[in-house]
Amino acid sequence: MTDVLLTHEIRRPDLMDEQLQALRSWSSLLQDVFIATTIDDRTQAANTLLTLGTARAYLTTHDGWSPHLHFTGEDEDVVARVKAVTAGGVAIFLVESGGERLGVCARSRCERVFVDTSRNGRREYCSARCGNTAAVTRHRQRHG
Numbered sequence: 001m002t003d004v005l006l007t008h009e010i011r012r013p014d015l016m017d018e019q020l021q022a023l024r025s026w027s028s029l030l031q032d033v034f035i036a037t038t039i040d041d042r043t044q045a046a047n048t049l050l051t052l053g054t055a056r057a058y059l060t061t062h063d064g065w066s067p068h069l070h071f072t073g074e075d076e077d078v079v080a081r082v083k084a085v086t087a088g089g090v091a092i093f094l095v096e097s098g099g100e101r102l103g104v105c106a107r108s109r110c111e112r113v114f115v116d117t118s119r120n121g122r123r124e125y126c127s128a129r130c131g132n133t134a135a136v137t138r139h140r141q142r143h144g
């Protein structure tokens with residue numbers, strides 16, 4: 001989990017057990033946004049994240065970055081900062097995507113979620129690998 005946080009440029013990412021637990025339950029709330037099948041449900045799920053995960057919105061230029069939004073105090077612990085950055089990030093994304101382009105992998109038995117950055121916005125699988133596996137399965141089913 002610490003690796004994941006580092007790749008997402010979360011600062012001071014070391015986690016205690018209870019923080020890990022807290023992030024696991026947070027990620028299931030996050031998943032609700034991807035799983036939602038209507039824009040209204042998705043908006044609702046994102047609002048839940050905003051309510052639970054953010055304290056306030058403000059612009060910052062820390063570490064020489066260009067101005068960007070933060071949604072909780074910079075001195076908060078890693079759990080609070082991850083909640084804030086994911087809640088805020090999802091909300092901003094949904095504003096820009098018109099509430100779409102978040103999904104769950106269509107391959108049965110894969111539950112990974114994805115952000116659809118494809119040109120036509122019709123992505124169905126979390127990865128090319130799942131897409132291929134599903135295609136092979138369909139092929140087999142057609143040919144008995």
Ligand SMILES: [Zn+2]
Nearest residue numbers: 060062068070
């Ligand atoms: Zn920042």
Ligand SMILES: [Zn+2]
Nearest residue numbers: 105110126130
């Ligand atoms: Zn998948």
